[in-house]
Amino acid sequence: QVQLVQSGAEVKEPGASVKVSCRASGYIFSDYYMHWVRQAPGQGLEWMGWINPNSGGKQYAQKFQGRVTMTRDTSISTAFMELSRLTYDDTAVYYCARVPRDVGTAMFDYWGQGTLVTVSS
């Protein structure tokens, strides 16, 4: 069965960086783009960007340009999202979610369980 398993909760100080991992299983890793979505407490979903596990190509939301880096390690079917220069507003649950590479369809069909990142001094 398809599973996206994320790394555990993190507590970071303002100005620090955080790196969240998302290990995929149950499907061919390169057949799906991996996206990252975050949700601040009591707020809605916010799209951050995607990475193509096959080519390493990526696209980030303008809001996070210069501060987010998405990478992948195909040998362990794992995607990573690193966010730098953290502020209190970055406190949120961060999700990975896959989207088929098939250009005929676009949907987040499987999601990771979420990783809570708390920015606190």
Add this chain to the structure above:
Amino acid sequence: QSALTQPASVSGSPGQSITISCTGTSSDVGAYNHVSWYQQHPGKVPKLMIYDVSNRPSGVSDRFSGSKFDNTASLTISGLQAEDEADYYCSSYTNRDTWVFGGGTKLTVL
């Protein structure tokens, strides 16, 4: 990229039907048939309910349906049930090869 516009809240009684709108622009909702809808219960992971405007994934009740006209997509839930009470989010692919979500709608079953 601005968020898609959804009503903050909707409500309905059991057995009734409700519709949640999702308004974007000609660069996202109006440009592609790549609108999807997600249900999220408190503290839970979002669940895909509708994809590519009107398609239901396997296992999703046929009480859920989707449509689109111009720059506005809609999610309709018929025969409302208590378990449908949740937050609902729309999402669309955009012409910048990015995605955007709506602000979310809280559905209350009276």
